[in-house]
Amino acid sequence: MNLQLAVGATALLALVAYALSGGADLGGGIWDLLASGPRKREQRALVEQAIGPIWEANHVWLILVVTVLFTGFPPAFAAISTTLFVPLTVLLVGIVLRGAAFTFRAYDEGGVAVERRWGLIFSMSSVLAPLMLGAIVGALSSGRLRLGPAGEPLGGSMAWLSWFSAATGLLATALFAFLAAVYLTVEARGELLEDFRRRAIAAGVATFLAAATAAGLSWRESPLVFEGLTARAWSLPLHAVTGMAAVGAFWALVTRRFVLARFLAAAQATLIVLGWGASQYPYLLVPDVTLASAAAPPRTLALLLGALGLGALTLIPSLWLLFRVFKRRARVADPHG
Amino acid sequence: MTHLLAARWLFGMSLAFHIVFAAIGVAMPLLMVIAELRWRRTGEPAALELSRRWAKGVAVLFAVGAVSGTVISFELGLLWPRFMAFAGPIIGMPFSLEGFAFFAEAIFLGIFLYGRDRVSPRLHLASGILVAVAGAASAFFVTLANAWMNHPAGFQLLAGQAGEIDPVAAMFPAGWGEQVLHVLISSYAATAFAVAGIHAFHLRRTPGDPFHRTALATVLPVAMAAALLQPISGDLSARRIAVTQPVKLAALEGHFKTQRRAPLRVGGFPDVATGTTPGAIELPAGLSLLAFHDPDAEVRGLEDFPRERWPDPLKVHLAFEVMVALGSGLAALSLTAGVLWWRRRSLPTQPALLRALTWAAPAGFLALEAGWLVTEWGRQPFVVWGVLRTADAVTPVGGLEVPLVTFAVLYVFLALVTATVLRRMIRQTSAAGRSARGWSP
Numbered sequence: 001m002n003l004q005l006a007v008g009a010t011a012l013l014a015l016v017a018y019a020l021s022g023g024a025d026l027g028g029g030i031w032d033l034l035a036s037g038p039r040k041r042e043q044r045a046l047v048e049q050a051i052g053p054i055w056e057a058n059h060v061w062l063i064l065v066v067t068v069l070f071t072g073f074p075p076a077f078a079a080i081s082t083t084l085f086v087p088l089t090v091l092l093v094g095i096v097l098r099g100a101a102f103t104f105r106a107y108d109e110g111g112v113a114v115e116r117r118w119g120l121i122f123s124m125s126s127v128l129a130p131l132m133l134g135a136i137v138g139a140l141s142s143g144r145l146r147l148g149p150a151g152e153p154l155g156g157s158m159a160w161l162s163w164f165s166a167a168t169g170l171l172a173t174a175l176f177a178f179l180a181a182v183y184l185t186v187e188a189r190g191e192l193l194e195d196f197r198r199r200a201i202a203a204g205v206a207t208f209l210a211a212a213t214a215a216g217l218s219w220r221e222s223p224l225v226f227e228g229l230t231a232r233a234w235s236l237p238l239h240a241v242t243g244m245a246a247v248g249a250f251w252a253l254v255t256r257r258f259v260l261a262r263f264l265a266a267a268q269a270t271l272i273v274l275g276w277g278a279s280q281y282p283y284l285l286v287p288d289v290t291l292a293s294a295a296a297p298p299r300t301l302a303l304l305l306g307a308l309g310l311g312a313l314t315l316i317p318s319l320w321l322l323f324r325v326f327k328r329r330a331r332v333a334d335p336h337g
Numbered sequence: 338m339t340h341l342l343a344a345r346w347l348f349g350m351s352l353a354f355h356i357v358f359a360a361i362g363v364a365m366p367l368l369m370v371i372a373e374l375r376w377r378r379t380g381e382p383a384a385l386e387l388s389r390r391w392a393k394g395v396a397v398l399f400a401v402g403a404v405s406g407t408v409i410s411f412e413l414g415l416l417w418p419r420f421m422a423f424a425g426p427i428i429g430m431p432f433s434l435e436g437f438a439f440f441a442e443a444i445f446l447g448i449f450l451y452g453r454d455r456v457s458p459r460l461h462l463a464s465g466i467l468v469a470v471a472g473a474a475s476a477f478f479v480t481l482a483n484a485w486m487n488h489p490a491g492f493q494l495l496a497g498q499a500g501e502i503d504p505v506a507a508m509f510p511a512g513w514g515e516q517v518l519h520v521l522i523s524s525y526a527a528t529a530f531a532v533a534g535i536h537a538f539h540l541r542r543t544p545g546d547p548f549h550r551t552a553l554a555t556v557l558p559v560a561m562a563a564a565l566l567q568p569i570s571g572d573l574s575a576r577r578i579a580v581t582q583p584v585k586l587a588a589l590e591g592h593f594k595t596q597r598r599a600p601l602r603v604g605g606f607p608d609v610a611t612g613t614t615p616g617a618i619e620l621p622a623g624l625s626l627l628a629f630h631d632p633d634a635e636v637r638g639l640e641d642f643p644r645e646r647w648p649d650p651l652k653v654h655l656a657f658e659v660m661v662a663l664g665s666g667l668a669a670l671s672l673t674a675g676v677l678w679w680r681r682r683s684l685p686t687q688p689a690l691l692r693a694l695t696w697a698a699p700a701g702f703l704a705l706e707a708g709w710l711v712t713e714w715g716r717q718p719f720v721v722w723g724v725l726r727t728a729d730a731v732t733p734v735g736g737l738e739v740p741l742v743t744f745a746v747l748y749v750f751l752a753l754v755t756a757t758v759l760r761r762m763i764r765q766t767s768a769a770g771r772s773a774r775g776w777s778p
Contacts, residue, residue, distance in 0.1 A: 052451060053452070056403050056443040057447055059443070063407060064437075067432040070429050074421055079418075082418050100401055110761055151419065297502050304429070307434055311437035314441060315440050315441070318445070326455070
């Protein structure tokens, strides 16, 4: 049991890491789409500069989640892939277009019009991907995704789509946009900083509204999440802390403590994902697939954990170096840092 | 189109696309590092420019490879959920390890590409080297998974379920070494010949251009070494397959009848109905020699195996012949270039050689694709040889035509755009190089 839990927790932590890093990169794309005002160009340039060196590394967290899932909980991976075929495929299209268009925009030497076209594809797919990702995560806990005796998806290929999964899709989109805007306040200067400060506050409000909507809908559409939100022993403390992080992030934005705001926004996002994971426990796919029912044999799990540990030993210092090289200057120059 | 065929087309298309960028991701960082080292050793400005320009190309190609690789990791579940449910606990670990290798590749590529002015020269170079090492490690881990599919190990089959799973034994099935070696060398050969072809083409148009000369002088040795080593690795692979996957060997050689002094068939079209390979040139005892290094060795033919375990020998044999022909051609070209180089004691730039190199640019990748088809078609009708049939692994989700068409359009689009972006980059290189250096002959 402990092995299963450890591997499951690792997958959840990798998902948190993806939300905080890759999610924020997608959020950057959203701000590219929503760039406006006199500093439109500067906003886009800052986004590009901020995510350019790191988005590919950040993206690998998602691949890690997938590999841990199919090694540690293979039947769950099969069931999820089958019942969520449509949104996963759309997510893939979004991921491919986002990454390719971002790179082409940076390197295509075909002129301004070409650049603008790539920018549009990049930013549109940066919205599409988190919508799908959020909807997928919401659908996992909705209880609507079930397999028939031959492993076929019951309820058709659109069973994942509901008001609840739509709300979680919006929640992920708003949350990623919020994270990106908050991170960018640390990297921006002058007027540009004000732009992203305003955007961060707006996205924070949108995140709150989407979260409230999803929570309300969960009462009807996702009883397990609702129970996790309200009825478990850890529910109240968790929400208290999440709420404190959210309020604290707002306060820090208003009072221009941007490094603190970044920390609190990241904490808030972390707690939201962990809270979802905790209310979903012990299910991987509600109501038929649990950690225990889908777990690979203990030997595989133990080796996988060992491999993940070894991998982390090389990964963590490398990531530290990457962020030190590309994110250090901004931090040192920040008066509150 | 049947459901199974749609799934195979979609997955095959995704891999055929990704494999090009994966190979480039393995080999291009090595070339980049060699150029960087060359600059540090000689101080030639052309070498520095080369390292920078190649790095820009790598940035584009790596990004396309990263996203197309993501497609593969998801499609494993989307298209073959029963394969993953079966194989995940046995062979999932190399994929997770590959994830970390990919992490390292992405991280240090970010530092190498964007950090030239932000980190010390030593760290910059080290990052490049780590990218090259991590790229090779990715290929290593992924090929291990494929080697297991060809020769499954590390579990016991009990009533259709895998029991007594030993993921470590599964990671290193018989033949893993030969296959990894073959895949790695093919990545270096394919990429290096493609790069050499591009620079040879430009060198013909602007003879003596220092940038393209330096580029060709840097890449050609890698291409030559890989192309000359690959036949040796191919021989190792064939001898291994003769023992571990005799049906595949029989299919790829168009060999139906079990016999001693088995001939090697060059060309020809295996015909399942008659059990012969008409149109082939037969070299007496050639196959026995190649497969067992013994002219009297017995080579098992397809007839030795139940019909329902045969791959399609026509497809496998043709793909194999294409691979061998292209590989031999590249080896011959390398030998010629080597002799010319040695006789001149400097980079050979005879127009005929440059023309041959230009024409050879796509040959390595075509050979690589053909070789991949040999191993995949040659394993059919199984996805895990002898254990799980491809038809039993496919998803029950219908309507695969929609993603098939979507991704077909997407890949064609990406291929065209990538080619356009690279062409524009190379053209800029030529223009910028000439004006910036203002070279006087």
